[in-house]
Amino acid sequence: MQLVLEKRTERSNTIALVSPLIAIGLTIATMTILFAILGKNPLLALHAYFIAPLTDGYSLQEIAVKATPLVMIAIGLALCYLANAWNIGAEGQFLFGAVAGSWIAVKTQGTDAGAWVLPAMLVLAAAAGALYALIPAICKVKFGASEILISLMLVYVADLLLDYLVRGPWRDPNGFNFPTTAEFDSVATVPLLIEGGRLHLGSIIALLAVAAAAILLGRTIKGFEIRVVGAAPRAARFGGFNANQLIILTFAVSGALAGLAGIIEVAGPVGHLQPGISPGYGFTAIIVAFLGRLNPIGILIAGLFLALTFIGGEQAQIAMKIPLDVTKVFQGMLLFFVLACDSLILYRFKLVFPNRQVARGAG
Amino acid sequence: MELVEAIVLSVLAASTPLLIAATGELVTERSGVLNLGVEGMMIVGAACGFGGAWLTGSIFIGALFGIVAGTLMSLIFALMALGLAVNQVATGLALTILGVGLSGLIGAGFVGERLTPAAQLYIPGLTDIPLIGRVLFGEDAFVYFSIALIIGVWWFLYRTRAGLILRACGDNHVSAHALGYPVLRIRTFAVMFGGACAGLAGAYLPLAYTPFFIPGMTAGRGWIALALVVFASWRPGRLVVGAYLFGAVTILQLHAQGWGVGIPSQFMSALPYLATVIVLVLLSRARTGGSTAPAALGTVFVPDR
Numbered sequence: 239m240q241l242v243l244e245k246r247t248e249r250s251n252t253i254a255l256v257s258p259l260i261a262i263g264l265t266i267a268t269m270t271i272l273f274a275i276l277g278k279n280p281l282l283a284l285h286a287y288f289i290a291p292l293t294d295g296y297s298l299q300e301i302a303v304k305a306t307p308l309v310m311i312a313i314g315l316a317l318c319y320l321a322n323a324w325n326i327g328a329e330g331q332f333l334f335g336a337v338a339g340s341w342i343a344v345k346t347q348g349t350d351a352g353a354w355v356l357p358a359m360l361v362l363a364a365a366a367g368a369l370y371a372l373i374p375a376i377c378k379v380k381f382g383a384s385e386i387l388i389s390l391m392l393v394y395v396a397d398l399l400l401d402y403l404v405r406g407p408w409r410d411p412n413g414f415n416f417p418t419t420a421e422f423d424s425v426a427t428v429p430l431l432i433e434g435g436r437l438h439l440g441s442i443i444a445l446l447a448v449a450a451a452a453i454l455l456g457r458t459i460k461g462f463e464i465r466v467v468g469a470a471p472r473a474a475r476f477g478g479f480n481a482n483q484l485i486i487l488t489f490a491v492s493g494a495l496a497g498l499a500g501i502i503e504v505a506g507p508v509g510h511l512q513p514g515i516s517p518g519y520g521f522t523a524i525i526v527a528f529l530g531r532l533n534p535i536g537i538l539i540a541g542l543f544l545a546l547t548f549i550g551g552e553q554a555q556i557a558m559k560i561p562l563d564v565t566k567v568f569q570g571m572l573l574f575f576v577l578a579c580d581s582l583i584l585y586r587f588k589l590v591f592p593n594r595q596v597a598r599g600a601g
Numbered sequence: 602m603e604l605v606e607a608i609v610l611s612v613l614a615a616s617t618p619l620l621i622a623a624t625g626e627l628v629t630e631r632s633g634v635l636n637l638g639v640e641g642m643m644i645v646g647a648a649c650g651f652g653g654a655w656l657t658g659s660i661f662i663g664a665l666f667g668i669v670a671g672t673l674m675s676l677i678f679a680l681m682a683l684g685l686a687v688n689q690v691a692t693g694l695a696l697t698i699l700g701v702g703l704s705g706l707i708g709a710g711f712v713g714e715r716l717t718p719a720a721q722l723y724i725p726g727l728t729d730i731p732l733i734g735r736v737l738f739g740e741d742a743f744v745y746f747s748i749a750l751i752i753g754v755w756w757f758l759y760r761t762r763a764g765l766i767l768r769a770c771g772d773n774h775v776s777a778h779a780l781g782y783p784v785l786r787i788r789t790f791a792v793m794f795g796g797a798c799a800g801l802a803g804a805y806l807p808l809a810y811t812p813f814f815i816p817g818m819t820a821g822r823g824w825i826a827l828a829l830v831v832f833a834s835w836r837p838g839r840l841v842v843g844a845y846l847f848g849a850v851t852i853l854q855l856h857a858q859g860w861g862v863g864i865p866s867q868f869m870s871a872l873p874y875l876a877t878v879i880v881l882v883l884l885s886r887a888r889t890g891g892s893t894a895p896a897a898l899g900t901v902f903v904p905d906r
Contacts, residue, residue, distance in 0.1 A: 242904075243684075243685070243686055243903050245903060245905075324690055326694060373878075377878070377881070377882050377885075380886075381882050381885045381886040382885045382886075383881040383882045383884075383885035383886075384828075384831060384881060384885075386637065386690065387824060387827060387828045387831070387877065387881060388877075388878050388881060388882075390821075390824050391821070391824065391828070391874040391875075391877050391878050392874070392878070394820075394821050394871065394874045395871045395874050395875060398867040398868070398870050398871045399867065399871070401867050402865050402867035402868065405867075406865060521694075521698055522698075524691075524694055524698075525695075525698070528691060561705065561706055561709055562705075563702045563703075563705030563706045563709065563816075564702070564706065565702070566698065566699075566701055566702025566705065567699060567702035567703055567706060568702075569698060569702070570695055570696075570698040570699025570700070570701075570702050570703075571699060573691070573694070573695035573698060573699075574677070574681060574692075574695045574699065577681060577685075577687045577688070577691055577692060577695060578681060578685050578687060580687070581685040581686055581687050584686075585685075585686060585903065
């Protein structure tokens with residue numbers, strides 16, 4: 239007896255809808271076991287992770303703040319992945335955008351520069367993120383080099399560049415030698431939506447990105463081209479779609495969104511440039527993109543859910559001394575289960591009895 | 602002279618984890634599977650390898666722990682990418698994300714502990730030969746093993762029937778299947794071999810390279826190993842050259858930092874990553890005539906009955 243995969247004659251829409259939910263269910267079940275192994279009460283731990291953050295206003299705002307970069311980056315990544323272009327260096331584009339935008343903030347510090355500072359920072363960060371993403375895209379299109387490896391290598395380079403700047407030329411002279419720039423001026427800071435709260439303008443920008451991507455993919459020819467090039471490259475070639483041009487385009491858009499997310503994080507919740515501004519947003523956004531089924535609305539929901547795991551993880555660490563790495567394990571497992579469940583949209587399991595068939599054939 | 606010797610020794614040490622991990626991935630990719638999870642398998646191998654050695658006091662058992670951990674990680678990949686026909690790129694990324702988290706959990710208890718690193722060979726007389734003595738006869742067991750490993754893999758791929766079948770699976774899985782070869786089973790073994798090597802390469806870092814465990818200590822070496830396989834055009838001989846070249850870049854930038862060249866250390870630290878980018882571009886460019894990659898690399902295979 240053997241369990242084998244069999245291709246479905248058409249994709250199962252029921253499973254397409256419920257598969258993320260099954261995946262979350264399976265992940266939570268596995269987490270329960272992991273908590274028990276760690277010697278923590280699983281029910282209390284799950285409560286700390288998934289329920290507690292939803293019960294107070296501060297945490298709810300904090301979830302939206304964490305979801306902002308995740309959703310922005312994941313929207314761009316979804317465009318890439320739909321076009322079968324593998325940008326996995328969003329973390330680097332996020333950091334590079336943050337560095338580029340911070341340059342204006344640092345240079346105008348203490349001057350009487352006006353309200354133009356923040357818009358200029360946002361524009362420059364988006365442009366820098368796009369340029370940084372264009373390096374792997376152009377290497378792919380011009381030379382056929384692996385965009386996966388190049389975009390990933392550039393993450394380490396961006397990380398080191400940021401490290402150099404905040405330890406060297408941009409270090410706050412009054413910062414007790416800590417590797418950080420001075421606190422940004424108010425004209426270089428993303429405004430809050432609620433006075434005294436945490437929610438900031440970046441969340442609105444993220445929602446705009448979701449809406450724009452939904453329109454692009456659902457209502458425009460370009461969006462159609464992106465989906466065809468990814469799903470049926472041969473058909474796209476016959477249709478005269480330029481796959482290379484789409485790789486460049488999707489990489490540039492996703493780099494711009496990641497760069498924008500970077501400067502919004504620095505000029506918003508963090509308030510200054512320092513190492514460790516990202517707890518791996520660029521990588522977690524890959525999970526968000528897949529959990530959201532590469533669909534803008536799905537990504538919005540998935541982004542909020544993964545933000546919940548970040549906040550829940552922090553609360554579980556404070557309340558129950560559960561290590562922060564549990565959050566990463568959770569996120570990795572979630573991606574596995576999402577991918578596994580997605581497989582069932584195209585395939586179904588079938589039991590086969592090879593021996594009996596052979597015996598019958600011989601008889 | 603002593604400086605030259607010291608540099609050669611440190612280049613060998615820095616190259617060894619790259620060589621071991623890349624050798625495993627080369628076999629995996631020759632069977633037609635692209636496992637991007639090398640970094641994840643390595644880092645779990647590092648945490649388990651250190652844990653095993655720290656608990657038992659034996660470097661050898663530590664290395665075994667690393668191998669087993671890497672193999673188990675690769676089995677998750679095999680289950681997904683081969684068993685469930687999931688996209689290999691996405692699965693590999695998931696494996697790396699999971700591996701980073703798992704290694705942090707496993708290694709949390711060992712951070713700050715120190716080990717006696719793996720012993721280096723000493724043969725009276727031979728090891729004392731100036732200049733070449735220590736380089737040839739004074740290494741730790743991992744270095745010799747890595748060289749035996751790559752020779753073994755070369756022999757297997759090009760001189761045995763099993764190696765021929767493995768390469769056939771990588772170049773045309775439909776034909777291999779039609780000839781009656783169990784493509785998925787062969788690929789599973791190739792993935793497991795890759796996992797075992799990545800686990801061992803990871804374990805090398807806390808067992809021999811630096812005698813302690815720090816989270817994230819693989820620092821992208823798994824990704825560089827993946828790039829090395831491309832650099833080597835999927836051939837074992839070129840893999841050795843590539844691994845030692847990259848080891849040399851890593852060490853030269855360290856020495857340059859030590860000599861106080863007026864360049865900020867972060868720029869020097871970025872060199873291995875930038876070198877990878879440049880090498881990938883130059884090689885891909887030189888190869889416009891046709892790809893040397895296994896033809897079925899990274900494609901999903903579901904046997905029809």
